[in-house]
Amino acid sequence: MERSLRERLRAGEPPAFGELFDAYARAVYLHAYRLTGDRGVAEDVLSATFLQAWRLRERIDADGGSPRPWLLGIATNVIRNLNRKHRRERDLLVRVAPRDEQPDFADDVVGRLDESRLLAQVRAALGHLRPQEREVVALCVWAELDYAAAAQALGIPVGTVRSRLSRARRKLRRVRSTVELDAPPRQVDSSRRVATARPAPEAKT
Amino acid sequence: MNEIRELARLLPDPARHELPEGRQRALREAVMARIDEDRTAGDTAVANPAPARRRRRVLVPSLVGGALALVLAVWLTSAFVLGIGKVWAGHTPAGELLNRIALAAANSDEIQPIDQIRDDQFVYIKTYGAGAIFTGTAPGWSEGTPSPREIWLSVDGSAPGLVRDAAGTDTVLPPHQPNINAPTLPYLRGLTADPDLLLLKIYRETRGMGQSRQQEAFATIGDLIREQVVPPHLAVALYQAAARIPDVTVIDDVVDALGRHGIGIAHPYANGAIRQEWIFDRNTLQYLGERDVLTGKPLGAPEPPGGSFSETAGTVIASTAVMARAIVDHAGDLPG
16 A cells, blocks of 8 residues: 555655655745745745755654645744844755746746736735734635644634734725735635736736 | 635735746755755764765866865955955954954853863853844844744764754754854864965855855854854954955944843845844953844835835844853753
């Protein structure tokens, strides 16, 4: 009988971590990008998260659901502590390949400009939220974890997730009049998004 | 889930791109190589050579590094012939202060004589403070809640180290090959005491890291003097090397995380948005700690709602004070 991914991760088998990386690198990277707004930082968070996962492998439950909430929880923690201090541990954790300066996503300059404008707007709105509220928004709204999974990721009760979300909603409603977001509403469903295929939203004045 | 739908409308997902495939591959390789290294270090406490595969990989960079060192050496030599080195090395207020700090370090008796420390012992350092927390919104960083932290580092790096946070949670630091960013006492003993060559080595070993080589060198020296035991002759060289880094300045009154006032040696970071400061006792010139302060220049984050970056000038976003430094026999032992 084939052993589960979780069992092999727990046993510290490197190929299992390779599989984990292939399956969840994208989710972790996007989560980090949404919270930090910086591609380079998001890459650092990505590698640090998987190295941390390796270090924490013994805490993986042999049976359990998708490792995604667990990884996003680690990533959230890495982001909270994205500092230059305690570099000794950070150096033990992160050693990222040098960044190449190749343009990403097919030289889509328009798309890129569009994204950076949207990012600036979203981040201005995020400025009204406390860090803990931002984290639950990123996990529940953008990474589409359910309340229980977000609670598990952050190590907090489900009720706390819920109350942080409603606080975030109340605050954002209040600033809605001052912050105009250009972007079309995004579908919340379980289907996978194809981010680059999105048409450029029209600019409002 | 109505709430989620409304939030999704209020805050559309800002990520409209994917991690490029090539980057993902490179990152995967880096992560897997690191895991591999970790396993090797964890599996074998014996001094076995690195796998041939890895050795081959470092050969090419070291050749490039050698060539770079040569170029730098020629450049530095000519700089010194022209007298530029002198300007850096002590003829600025920061240089003069650093030379005095170096002198004090040479006579420091903070810990037992360095040559009586055994390889199987541990360096114990207790600090108090908080790191900067990346908030993602302006001013971009804020200071965490200050707390004590204890670290035990294997003197020769062959045994696992330990970090204990305020909650008493232990993190094991796996054994590792010493390098300039994670040095051991034997490694530090082997470093040159010539400040010019030392700075050159730091520049070379941290190539590609940080935002500029000067900033990375300043941070590297700062990390070294904060959480390690440094042989006095090397401490002298490190401070003299710091005196040669451009843009180092003196800050007159700086308060450390324990409220102790001192004099600061500072260097700009993040395009001048953050000032990294080392703090020294004004009289004894002993190292007290370090902190990071916002200068009021914009940082890579949007302006705060209804405010501006200039208002954040002087905000401390990270601060660490050294409380104790000692040598103990086992990881987890407290100095007696």
